[in-house]
Amino acid sequence: MSLKRSAAATLHRHGRLRLSLLLSAPLAWLGIAYLGSLAALFVTAFWTTDSFTGDLVKAFTWDNFRDLVTIDVYRTVALRSVWVAAAVTVIDLIIAFPMAFAMAKLASPRAQRWLVILVLTPLWASYLVKAYAWRVLLSSDGLLGWGYGLGATVLTLSYLWLPYMILPIYAGLERLPDSLLEAAGDLGARGWRTFRTVVWPLAFPAVVAGSIFTFSLSLGDYITVKIVGGKSQLIGNVVYDNIGAANNLPFAAAVATVPVIVMLLYLTAVRRTGALENL
Amino acid sequence: MNLSRTARTGLWAALAAGLGVIYVPLLVVVLNSFNADRTFGWPPPGFTLKWWSAAWRSSGVRDALWTSVQAGLVATAIALTLGTMAAFAVQRYRFFGRDTVSLLIVLPIALPGIVTGIALSNTFRAVLGIELGLMTVIIGHATFCVVTVYNNVLARLRRLGMSAEEASADLGADTFTTFRLVTFPMMRSALLAGGLLAFALSFDEIIVTTFTSGAGVRTLPIWIFENLFRPNQAPVVNVVAAALIVLSVIPIYLAQRLTGQDSR
Numbered sequence: 255m256s257l258k259r260s261a262a263a264t265l266h267r268h269g270r271l272r273l274s275l276l277l278s279a280p281l282a283w284l285g286i287a288y289l290g291s292l293a294a295l296f297v298t299a300f301w302t303t304d305s306f307t308g309d310l311v312k313a314f315t316w317d318n319f320r321d322l323v324t325i326d327v328y329r330t331v332a333l334r335s336v337w338v339a340a341a342v343t344v345i346d347l348i349i350a351f352p353m354a355f356a357m358a359k360l361a362s363p364r365a366q367r368w369l370v371i372l373v374l375t376p377l378w379a380s381y382l383v384k385a386y387a388w389r390v391l392l393s394s395d396g397l398l399g400w401g402y403g404l405g406a407t408v409l410t411l412s413y414l415w416l417p418y419m420i421l422p423i424y425a426g427l428e429r430l431p432d433s434l435l436e437a438a439g440d441l442g443a444r445g446w447r448t449f450r451t452v453v454w455p456l457a458f459p460a461v462v463a464g465s466i467f468t469f470s471l472s473l474g475d476y477i478t479v480k481i482v483g484g485k486s487q488l489i490g491n492v493v494y495d496n497i498g499a500a501n502n503l504p505f506a507a508a509v510a511t512v513p514v515i516v517m518l519l520y521l522t523a524v525r526r527t528g529a530l531e532n533l
Numbered sequence: 534m535n536l537s538r539t540a541r542t543g544l545w546a547a548l549a550a551g552l553g554v555i556y557v558p559l560l561v562v563v564l565n566s567f568n569a570d571r572t573f574g575w576p577p578p579g580f581t582l583k584w585w586s587a588a589w590r591s592s593g594v595r596d597a598l599w600t601s602v603q604a605g606l607v608a609t610a611i612a613l614t615l616g617t618m619a620a621f622a623v624q625r626y627r628f629f630g631r632d633t634v635s636l637l638i639v640l641p642i643a644l645p646g647i648v649t650g651i652a653l654s655n656t657f658r659a660v661l662g663i664e665l666g667l668m669t670v671i672i673g674h675a676t677f678c679v680v681t682v683y684n685n686v687l688a689r690l691r692r693l694g695m696s697a698e699e700a701s702a703d704l705g706a707d708t709f710t711t712f713r714l715v716t717f718p719m720m721r722s723a724l725l726a727g728g729l730l731a732f733a734l735s736f737d738e739i740i741v742t743t744f745t746s747g748a749g750v751r752t753l754p755i756w757i758f759e760n761l762f763r764p765n766q767a768p769v770v771n772v773v774a775a776a777l778i779v780l781s782v783i784p785i786y787l788a789q790r791l792t793g794q795d796s797r
Contacts (some may be wrong), residue, residue, distance in 0.1 A: 262707035273626045277634075280619035280679070284637050288676055291656040292648070298655060310659075349554075352547035360536075360544060369548070371785060376555050378781035380737050382757045383774035387558035389761075390565060390771075395572070397561060416555065445540050466643060474645015477739060481761065490647050497651060497744075506651060513645045521636065521643055 292514075299507035308501050318508035328492065332512050335489040338408055339472035343419075345412040346468045347461065350419035355453075357420075358427035359435070370424070377417045384414055385481045392482060402484035410482045411472045418467035426460025427453070459527045469520065473513045489513060559778050566775035571768060588772035597756035604667060604742075604752060605735040608674035612731040613724060615675070616682025624690040641677040649677065650744030657745065665747035673745040674738060678731035685727035686720060693719055722791045729784055729791075753777075 265272050299318055302311045322328050357369045376384070388410040391398045400406065430453065438448040476490030489512060496506035536544075569579035588594055616638075623634050641649050653673050657663045697719065701711040739754035746755065757773060760766040 258709065259707065262709050265708045266702075269626065273622055273628060276618045276622040276626075280615045280622070280634075280638070283615055284641070284676070284679065287656075288641060288649075288652075289637070291652040291660075292644075294660055295648075295652040295655050298659075349547075349551055352544050353551040356544040356548040360541065367789075369552075371789060372552055373555070374788070375781060375785050376559060378733055378784050379559060379778045380754060380757070380774065382737075382739060382754050382761070383562060383777050384558065386757070386761060386770070386774055387562045391558055391561060413554070413558070416551075420551075445536050470643050470645060474647045474740070476647060477758065490645065493647050493651065503651075503655065507655075510645075510648045510651060514648055517644055521639075525632075525636070 295507045296511065298504050299511055301504045303502050303504060310504070318505045321505070322508055322512070328509070331487055331492055332489055332509075334404075334487075335473060335513070336516060338404070338411070338488060339469045341408050342411045342415060342472040343465045343468040345408070346416050346419040347465065349412070350416060350423055350464065351461075354420050354423035354427055357424050358430075359432070366428075370421075373417050373420050373424075381414060382477070382481075385410055385478045388413060389481050402482050404483065404486045406482040406484070407479050407486060407488075410478050411475060412468075414478065415468040415471050418471070419464035422460045422463040422467075423457060426457045426463075430456050462524045462527050466520070466524065470513075470517055473516060562771060563775045563778060566768075566772045568768075568771075572764070584768040584772045588769045588776070591769055593751075593756055593760075594753075594769070594773055597751045597753045600667065600751060601736055601753040604670050604674055605732045607671045608678050608735045609728050609731045611671070611675035612678035612682050613728050616679045616727060616731075617686050617720070617724065619679070620683050620686035620690060624687055625695075638680050638683050642680050646677075646738070646740030647744075649673070650741040653741070654744040665745060665750075667746075667750050669745045669747070670742055670750060670752065673741040674735040677738075677741065678734050681730035681734060682724070682727035685723045685730070689720055689723035726788060726791050729788055733784055 265275075298310075300314050300316070302313070302315060302317060303309065304311050322332075353373075357366060357373075361369055388406070389402075390396050392400050392402060392406050392409075394401055434452055434456075435448060438452045443451065474490050476488060476494050479486055479488050479491060489509060493506045493509050496502045496509065564577070566584055567580040567582065568577040569581045570577060619634060619638060622628075623631055650673070653669070653676070654665065657665060657669050663669060697715050698711050701715045706714065737754060739752075739758060742752050742755055746752065751759070753773070757770055760770050
């Protein structure tokens, strides 16, 4: 008991000690173990595998990155992945914004509660189940029967990540006071002008928060492509195949740096908008 | 707000259409779980319950479900601990690198899953020499689950302020007593909400799981994916999918109860 008391007293007096204790475990886990793992993977990207024995050759070389840039296939796949992720983000934004706006600004508080539940519910249904649902719908004897391919992949990814775009935008618009919209109206602004000069700038951090999810989740995906993509390949497939069939971890690591760099650039660019606190 | 009648109608129509698109595929899965046709021909020639009983008897499904529940529970417990600690540190103190902590916690979910997956798997096997198994799956899941708890607790702390805790200290309670009697009860629903999200995230995860699970460890998503391309397993996979859709109502119900409590 007295030990506990003196511990409590020490903690109370020494704020910095309290802070270090609070930070210790999260930083050890995420700062050391997780970042360390990413660093180790990055180092591996500069190694090679012996093509005969399949063992790692731990000698520094730029070969993997040179292959990545110079071999057409990889450049095409990388660009295609970024393009797919961007397309999914734009499609989701176009669908999500009007939905979120109607939810936040047109629906009654009671209806709002139900609409949020309606949007949230499919988030809890498994990711695989939803990709699978589209496989069934798109299969040649399914309800839609459009077949598989890159278009089917973009469609399915947009479907999968749509709630991730709706919810942050809804939250952002809900925080936006109605009085601002009324003020814009009183000053003579029509719907479109109010949207452009009031709603959009204030909702922008929320839009960016949503786009982090849709963009990142699409960028690394290789499962949806396998389910509805037919023969199409995205960057995730290249990583996956190099780890599995080709047993070339160094090259897989080099390929994996592409989405990491893209995401880091993205996160750094949007950090100033305050979007990270809106996640 | 002065929106034209057309704009209002358009927005409502967009909302209705969007919700329609969200729900139709899920409905098709549920309907197909009763489809008498093995290959889900549309429209269904008849309805049957035999796929549901086949799925119920499948030991593969049961084992996978149990593995998923175990992984989810332990990963959630770890995420609750780490997320709460980090949220307290960031919200209650000013220190060098404070902004970086937020970024660090978001990172595992912001980076593509495949990157986290191969980075952890490489560390486990090549650096630490640990055999992949359920434990490594849990570590992987906990890593990306921290963010949900962190965000929920952070938002709650921001709203609460310090006054209740200061009052408690003024009345003579020590640090631990204040935490037990004042801070923790105020945090409870935020912790539940964050924990619920963390569990759901873990329960559904497949990419990090693919790389961190050993040969014998099969979570439910892994099981579904393995059997997705086997035509004779399709009806059972479909039943599992339908069951997951129906079961997802439970966490939603719980989450709603929680937010209902908060608004009181």
